[in-house]
Amino acid sequence: MSTHSPRGVGHLRGDQPFPEAAKVALANPQLRRNLQHATTTIRGKSGRVIAELPDWQELRAAGSALKAYTMGNLPRLLEQLEEKVTAAGGVVHWAADANEANRIVTDLVHQTGETRVIKVKSMATQEIGLNEALEAAGITPVETDLAELIVQLGKDKPSHILVPAIHRNRSEIREIFLREMPGVDPELTDEPTELAAAARRYLRETFLSTKVAVSGANFAIAETGTLAVVESEGNGRMCLTLPDTLITVMGIEKLVPAWTDLEVFLQLLPRASTGERMNPYTSMWTGVTPGDGPQNFHLVLLDNGRTAVLADEVGRSALHCIRCSACLNVCPVYERTGGHAYGSVYPGPIGAVLSPQLTGIKDNPSLPYASSLCGACFDACPVMIDIPSILVHLRNQAPHPRTEKAVMAAAAYTMDRPRLYARAQKAARLSKLLGKRGRGLPPPLHGWAASRDLPEPPPETFRDWWRGR
């Protein structure tokens, strides 16, 4: 019995298939410039700090094995986590899906009597649409991560796992702040340090006066009940330290077996993610510490389709993801389309394998095709998730139309037979049937040709040239 993430809640499904959404993105040259600039920057930074470590491949191997061990022993480790968190003064809740998680968090906030919560950037709460659920219940969620704030103020959607506002450049961010940030200095320039300072001023009072925070978690250690949040700005520390009540929503796959195992992930994550030797701040806490930090701690463990992913032996390693977003930054498809085209909070290569498995392939049938299968994602993944193999595996569950399969089979047959292939090449050269770069293919193949260019047939084939040499 596998149960996917329910429809009608959260952000795992787009409004249109990937090829259509991608066309909109590709027509936006500013977006493409922003993405190219940002992904080029991060690839350079990440490559440099990874090269500093002599044992990067050994760390990857350990990270991969630790995640496989975790998935294989999940029931025992989850119960151990619950026991340890409870013993340390926390309260553990289990949420079978997005609706249940939203209800649990909303009820917990209502019980405090508060109507505003501060939030640390969290993929899990975006996935379940927690902000919409809170707003519907009369609770105002305030995103405190700079990129999330840019997205929230701009009434926009996140487009990257790590940097949700990656599609915005500095001058666009300035415009959003000038338009939407109450009390902002009208002389604000687009210098990144000034933009960061504006966010600091804007959120300071909110941090000091809000009594409830909602966070995600990067890691939860079963052995000790310790939770870890990895961040940069200090907004995470604010949310995890200042309020009276902390509610952490975490996917069940975020577990790490033992305290010692953090030594692997704390090296893999920052170098693969922001390209830093270490991110500026990492907070770790175990339950409640008297006199220090929130005195009420709730941990919500979320399924929402993860057990359905776990049931697929090939696809389950998508759950090993530590949300570093390295695969997005190296993906030639992501770099051109950006994250919105994927229609899910999980974009890029990892999103193309994770989203269809969480929702069921029927609800995201185009995503496994949003890839050229070049393999850069596999090389970049700090926990060695074989994303290309999972993409191929999922394509078999959402096959293209039969006509296309027949043409592909014919092409394979022809290419296997030199004489036939030579004749086909000649035919292509002579033929005016294809029209400009193949766009004029007759139905039913025009659909296939709409998103693909046939190479111009050369004036002379290699074979003709070889013979006449």
Added chain:
Amino acid sequence: MSSKNLILRRIREALGGEPAAVDVPRDYRRGPAPVDLDLLVERLVDYKAVVHRTSDIPGTIRGIVGSGTVVAPPGLPAEWVPSGSVRDDDLSAADIAAADGVVTAAAVAIAETGTIVLDASPDQGRRILSLLPDLHICVLHPDQVVATVPEAVARLSPGRPLTWISGPSATSDIELNRVEGVHGPRNLHIVLVEEEAAA
């Protein structure tokens, strides 16, 4: 059925059979490795921390603080606390935020990554102390420095609230470049005690 039992049942059905036996290869560097203090300083400075190598801890702290007011955790050695400072005795968040700076000790530092770790011991105090003031001065002894992340994890106790700090508050959210200075302290000074004073 409770959601807990439902989820656990789904997992067991998804996995089928016995728990997986997976060997975790630990061929990465786990130490102990020699500590290179110059590397620590280089890495701290690279992420825009200011480093003072000195045997005069009180004088160095006074020099950094100037005429500003600082808060100090309850267990900080008295000689490190500049005159006019406020000791944390359940201070309100507003009081802490109003201070110009904070002076703490540290639990561990990692040379390879330029990281200091606070574990809320009495000489480091509550987490809020090192968060709200805009200046954080952290006194570090050489014997607290380890070479790599695994050695730091081995020294720390997960039962304590831990804050790992690598440079001042920063963000990569604008065009994926690192920019210093968002919500945490925008000025991080490390007072690295020279050997003869530590002895």
